[in-house]
Amino acid sequence: MPQDLPGFYFDAEKNRYFPIKSPIPGSSRNACSASTSAQKAPPKLNQVKHAERGKGSKVVKMLHVRELCGNSISSNKRKVNFQEQYQKIRASKPLIWKYEGTRRIADAALEHICLDIQTPDGITKSEILLAGGLNGTFCLSEVGYGGRPANNGVQCMPDLVHPLNIEKQTASLKSPGLLWRPMGAVIEMLSSVSCIKISRNYHPQATDIESSVRHALVTTLGSETSGGSVYMMNLSEPLEYGLGIAMLSGRFDEISRIKSTVWTADSNSDGNQAVIGTNIGAALVHIESGRRSWICRSKSDVLSLQFDCSGNIVLCGLRNGAIVTVDTRQKPEHLHDRLPRHQIPLPFFKASASSSGRGQKHEKQWFELRGDIHHSQTISMPSSVSCLAALRQYDQYFLASSMDGTMRLYDHRLTQRGAVQFYDGNVNSHTRVQIGVDPSERFFMSGGEDFCLRVWSIKSGEMLYENKFMNSVPSVVCWPRGVQDCNRRPANHFPGAWLGSQEGLFYVNL
Structure with a gap:
């Protein structure tokens, strides 16, 4: 297994490293490949995905982005904190x-x-x-x-x-x-x-x-x-x-x-x-x-x-x-x-308005x-x-x-x-x-x-x-x-x- 390098992902088909150019998986072809590679490589992602299966794919995608880009991720075209976004998803789906x-x-x-x-x-x-x-x-x-x-x-x-x-x-x-x-x-x-x-x-x-x-x-x-x-x-x-x-x-x-x-x-x-x-x-x-x-x-x-x-x-x-x-x-x-x-x-x-429809009195x-x-x-x-x-x-x-x-x-x-x-x-x-x-x-x-x-x-x-x-x-x-x-x-x-x-x-x- 090739060694992980910060800021790079390994393409198995081309047998070489490529730089990570986009912070959001799916925004470019290279970033998509990076997300796929990251999903296969780190075992802890699979564990988290299994534990959060009920939260949907949104949490899994967020985890992939965090692994690639750190705790600051992009959501709705702005930078947000990963932990805050994750807690919001948890709060929106209580048991x-x-x-x-x-x-x-x-x-x-x-x-x-x-x-x-x-x-x-x-x-x-x-x-x-x-x-x-x-x-x-x-x-x-x-x-x-x-x-x-x-x-x-x-x-x-x-x-x-x-x-x-x-x-x-x-x-x-x-x-x-x-x-x-x-x-x-x-x-x-x-x-x-x-x-x-x-x-x-x-x-x-x-x-x-x-x-x-x-x-x-x-x-x-x-x-x-x-x-x-x-x-x-x-x-x-x-x-x-x-x-x-x-x-x-x-x-x-x-x-x-x-x-x-x-x-x-x-x-x-x-x-x-x-x-x-x-x-x-x-x-x-x-x-x-x-x-x-x-x-x-x-x-x-x-x-x-x-x-x-x-x-x-x-x-x-x-x-x-x-x-x-x-x-x-x-x-x-x-x-x-x-x-x-x-x-x-x-x-x-505001007192009740008169029947004539004139403005309410303060x-x-x-x-x-x-x-x-x-x-x-x-x-x-x-x-x-x-x-x-x-x-x-x-x-x-x-x-x-x-x-x-x-x-x-x-x-x-x-x-x-x-x-x-x-x-x-x-x-x-x-x-x-x-x-x-x-x-x-x-x-x-x-x-x-x-x-x-x-x-x-x-x-x-x-x-x-x-x-x-x-x-x-x-x-x-x-x-x-x-x-x-x-x-x-x-x-x-x-x-x-x-x-x-x-x-x-x-x-x-x-």
């Missing part, structure tokens, strides 16, 4: 499973983490899915490839629902496996579960107490007779199966009860403070003591909020469409609810807000803010969605200039739907009121996937965090996203 026996248990909140499990053979790490439902159910399930004894819990098997024309062997390699819910791993809360949060800097391999996961923050919405509550679920000790009802109930502590509706919550990076969004504003809650202090007061409900990376700033998304930036570092004169008052402008809106509205507000960073969405999602790799950026289907990307430093990126195609009118951002922060997904799931590229704004495979709104999304080192995670497995709806629990592998 989706539905889990039996999960109806209405995961339509409010989801978290997937890696925790210590006490077994007869000692302590081992395992993937755990925490799920909350609008019916008040909170449950814990183990995500596994082998499973546990069925007589000591409930097994939920995955059923591939999209696409259906795929090899079973390929699908099984990308499946997360069955869910096993042990005895006593379900608890009924006083009202609907509104949020489950783990601190953002959580890492399963952390050895120091400050950076490893110690607890989960769980909030309930509240009811007509009682307000919402904030709970701390203790995760500092290994989980032990076979304890019956005490398995979960003994780990829950109610740290604060509020005479208000608790819509949402977030935990700071250290996990020692939480911020909650209610129908009368936002409040800080100290996890250990339960001490509560209001940082924002408003007559408009705080439906979504997020800590920034510093833990000193909170983004609050309100029912009236405003997104305000609140400083949590209270000054002495602001204690005892003596928060400064502000008049926050809402954008111009008016300006204001609403009162109390707290340390950064006026220059106030943003207005067209309708109620449904979800806010801060990015970690680009800590000045965050995604925002409103209930009219609008989705945008903002930069904290350039809020007065408007959105950095727009994302079209979502369908919504009044439903609170979460945004799910993948760990690499290349894509995000969201459900719509038309029962469709959609995936967008964060950078380009391009919609990569749109499909309906359920008969309810996909309202909750979460990606696994820190599960690569768990004992049953295959080395070649790319963790997908969990998707919750009233119909049940789904797993989406991009």
Whole structure:
């Protein structure tokens, strides 16, 4: 076999080397010959082609170009990054499973983490899915490839629902496996579960107490007779199966009860403070003591909020469409609810046109807000803010969605200039739907009121996937965090996203 030379390919018929003149296979006869030669020579191309058979010939051609031209390839007459293009193809053709026996248990909140499990053979790490439902159910399930004894819990098997024309062997390699819910791993809360949060800097391999996961923050919405509550679920000790009802109930502590509706919550990076969004504003809650202090007061409900990376700033998304930036570092004169008052402008809106057909009237509205507000960073969405999602790799950026289907990307430093990126195609009118951002922060997904799931590229704004495979709104999304080192995670497995709806629990592998 002739030796490979950089920048040249070997023509077996003419028994000589020729230079590679074109970066795109098929753009010239020489380049076509080069592609054919490259396809036959490197064995790793055949391996990749077999593994990506379901993605079509487009991926194979891209791999050939990368082998010849490096990581920068040409697509649609412009230079693009091979890895980005490959990830887009993966995101446009996801594999989706539905889990039996999960109806209405995961339509409010989801978290997937890696925790210590006490077994007869000692302590081992395992993937755990925490799920909350609008019916008040909170449950814990183990995500596994082998499973546990069925007589000591409930097994939920995955059923591939999209696409259906795929090899079973390929699908099984990308499946997360069955869910096993042990005895006593379900608890009924006083009202609907509104949020489950783990601190953002959580890492399963952390050895120091400050950076490893110690607890989960769980909030309930509240009811007509009682307000919402904030709970701390203790995760500092290994989980032990076979304890019956005490398995979960003994780990829950109610740290604060509020005479208000608790819509949402977030935990700071250290996990020692939480911020909650209610129908009368936002409040800080100290996890250990339960001490509560209001940082924002408003007559408009705080439906979504997020800590920034510093833990000193909170983004609050309100029912009236405003997104305000609140400083949590209270000054002495602001204690005892003596928060400064502000008049926050809402954008111009169009009143209904008169029957005569004359032009619509524009008016300006204001609403009162109390707290340390950064006026220059106030943003207005067209309708109620449904979800806010801060990015970690680009800590000045965050995604925002409103209930009219609008989705945008903002930069904290350039809020007065408007959105950095727009994302079209979502369908919504009044439903609170979460945004799910993948760990690499290349894509995000969201459900719509038309029962469709959609995936967008964060950078380009391009919609990569749109499909309906359920008969309810996909309202909750979460990606696994820190599960690569768990004992049953295959080395070649790319963790997908969990998707919750009233119909049940789904797993989406991009």
